[in-house]
Amino acid sequence: MAVIATYNSKGGVGKTTFAINLAWEAVQNGYRTLLWELDEQGDSSWMMVNGHQIAPTNAVNFSMGIANVRQQIRLSKFPKLSLLAGDANIRATENFLVSFAKQQRLSKLFSELEEEFDLIILDCPPGFSEANRRIMQFAHLVIVPVVPSPLAMRGFYKIRDYMRLKRGHHPPMLPVFSMVDRRRKMHKLAMEEHPNWPVVSIASDIERMTDKKLPVGAFASKSKSGGAFRELWRGVEHKLLKMLVLRKIVAPKQMENA
Template sequence: MAVVAVYNSKGGVGKSTFAINLAWESAQQGHRTLLWELDEQGDSSWMLSPDDWNRQTNANQFMLGSRELLQQIHPSKFPGLSLLDGDRNIRATENFLVLFSRQQKLSKLFAELEENFDVILIDCPPGFSEANRKVLLFTHLAVVPAIPSPLAERGLTKIRKFMTLHRGHHPPILPVFSMVDRRRKMHNLALTEKPDRPVIDMASEIEQMTHRKLPIGAFAAKSRNGLAFSRLWSGIERKLLEMVVLRTKAKGDETTASEPS
């Protein structure tokens, strides 16, 4: 089973947009996919849950054991894609993750999830929290959306150091330019300096996602961002197959994103 985290220490960089679209792409390729939302905002769950779904996750119940967590996983609107919603009380989620790690139960939990899923996409909250560090210990690949700017590049260095803390090394990292406005000189300069880095533009289909409550591929697959997310997932999928954490070769385009570092 492959674990992919969508993470950045900063908020407002499009993490949930990435998590939603990558999870959908994974399911479209035939992988049994779980989108686990750790962000208290709950945007991913709100967009992908069936319209009649109104149960709320209670992370305090997770303290009782992994069975309680597994029972709160539910289907999304799309075949092959399941959801574990975020708890609005982010502290409860953080307490659960830290406690399970101290009791060495996180390994057991991920082993149990492996029985039901091929891919887990984790929508991480921002920040350098202990809970994020615990999750990243089990991550095979970290996708880092970042707005093109010098500060974003500086932030990547901090993220690498954070991920390395107490682990000795960080999982492969795939930085992706997010919310790109090609009318801005600074954004275009960043794209020129990093020509191999995947790009997701600030475009109308991003805003339409919220209105339609759909991933871009479900309504604008041939748009620039629809194709970009498809290529991005193809690159991620190839990397996971090379790492031998994704067991089955999925159907789809062989075009790949730049290699994670």
């Protein structure tokens, strides 16, 4: 089972947008996926369930052993895509993650979830908290949305330096330019400096996600934005398969022809 995190220490760069669209692309390719919302704002659960928003989890109960994480997982509006909603008390979530990591219970928890899921996507909150640092050390791949601006780039370099310190010179991370406006000189210069980074441009289709309460691919699959997230998922899938933490799902037609 693969664990990926969408994270940047700076807010407002598209972490939740990336998490939702990557989760949707994953299930379209047959992967049983859990979207774990670690951000207190609850945007992922608001968008990905039908009807009323699902009840938030209680991270304090997890830490005390009163509640089981698996019992809090709910189905989303899409088959094979499940959701673990965030706790409105972000401090409780951070304490839970740090406590489990220190007690080496986090690895055991993910091992248990492996029975039900092929992929877990962590929608991380902004900030450089100890909980986020633990996640950066634990996740198989950290996807970092970066707006081509000095402050967002500064956030990325901070993450890169930390991961190099903890996980070696080539840490498992994927920076992605987010909210790109190709008319802006600063954005163009940033992309020229990093020509190999994937790009997701600013677009009305992405803005419409909150109105539709759907991932882009579910209502505008043929749009440039839909294509960008589809291509991003292919790159992520390739990395995870190469790392041997994800097993390729074989479609029924492929099995018949094998």
